Amino acid sequence: MANLHDSLSSKDQLALEKKQLDHESGTLGKFFGTSRNASLNIAGFTIIALTTAGVVVLFFPPKDLKPLEFWRAISPVLMLLLGYLFEKKPNQ
Numbered sequence: 001m002a003n004l005h006d007s008l009s010s011k012d013q014l015a016l017e018k019k020q021l022d023h024e025s026g027t028l029g030k031f032f033g034t035s036r037n038a039s040l041n042i043a044g045f046t047i048i049a050l051t052t053a054g055v056v057v058l059f060f061p062p063k064d065l066k067p068l069e070f071w072r073a074i075s076p077v078l079m080l081l082l083g084y085l086f087e088k089k090p091n092q
Helices: 010-032 035-059 067-086
Strands: none
Touching: 035 067
């Protein structure tokens, strides 16, 4: 008996693969990616969000928060996330 993928047209194969990826990734996976890349995408998103918040606080500081205090609070988190993103990984 022939393999199921062999009997499908390329258009049907693509639709089947897309449905399988949608099922594997779930709702948050559609935004952050599949399990292999999700952690990197979440870290990258967090870096962008924190940096954007830091720039906004720098140019439009709230009355009760000094920009330097805010940067002192978020810089360790940013450095941790950058270390995670750029750590040396063994060849896979």
